[in-house]
Amino acid sequence: MISETMDGQSLYGAFGAALSPDSIGNLLKYPTREALHQTDFAESHGIQVDLRSFRLQRRRIPLAFQVFGEGDADLRMRLKAFTDALSAPGWRAFDFGLNVPFSLRYVSTQSLSIHGSSPLDSNGATVVVTMEEGTFPLSARTSYTVLGPRTIPRTPRGEAAIRGVDIGQYGASLDAAYTGATVALADLKEPFNDGRKLHLDEPRRKSLDWTLYIDIAAPSLDDFMYNWKALYNTIAAPGTFPLYLRERDSTSEVFYRDCTACTAVFGTVYAAKMQIKVTCPTGE
Secondary structure, three states, rough: OOOEEEEOEEEHHHHEEEOHHHHHHHOOOOOOOOOOOOOOOOOOOOOOOOOOOOOEEEEEEEEEEEEOOHHHHHHHHHHHHHHHHOOOOEEEEEOOOOEEEEEEEEEEEEEEEEEEEOOEEEEEEEEEEEEEEEHHHOOOOOOOOOOOOOOOOOOOOOOOOOOOHHHHHHHHEEOOOHOOOOOOOOOEEOOOOOOOEEEOEEEEEEOOEEEEEEEEEEOHHHHHHHHEEEEEHHHHHOOEEEEEEEOEEEEEEEEEEEEEEEEEEEEOOOEEEEEEEEEOOOOO
């Protein structure tokens, strides 16, 4: 079992508690970018966006913890001790064995269920809580210098490249189940009317939003976490970045908006599926 701690105490040793493996993806989900100031002029292609800064929304993360005890009385004692410590005022310092520290505070309990063959023979419980994060751990950097990937061999190449680096070098690939997700043409804006003429002969494109369904994997936790950090470092910066997509056979300037989903499986390999939303402001 990976050593997991809260405020320096072993979760399992002190409370009989452990993070549910299903929650790892929630911790690895990149934050949502703060709302951007943008304008949309009928006479221009796409949108004009102020990308001079890069700010993130504070994450609220659902986490499931499993608590174990020897019989009903011991379980309930451990469960109370754990939830009391978890919900104490202030920030809790967590180490989930991911080579990244997390500073979280309790917000609410979504559910609590006790498992066992009978009410007097319960030996485990699952508590699902919402925790708010103080600062995303990868935000603490002094510059936006791109961190290069730790190359993972035998990953397909040529599907996509970010800032000229093939995503295969991160151990990443595009999920084949979503082939074609980025090939649609941009919609057209309503024709520009300058008060004298309806300019039907000069159509203008809307911006394009794409969801990149990215699978990322590595043979070790250290390699996986390094490339998870490196990928974020590459896309989370002011301005736009060049994104090459083979299915479009072109390179477009895009910016990061959100990571809408992330699921992870850690075991013989370390892997995650992420849905990363980017916007092409010019629509081409």
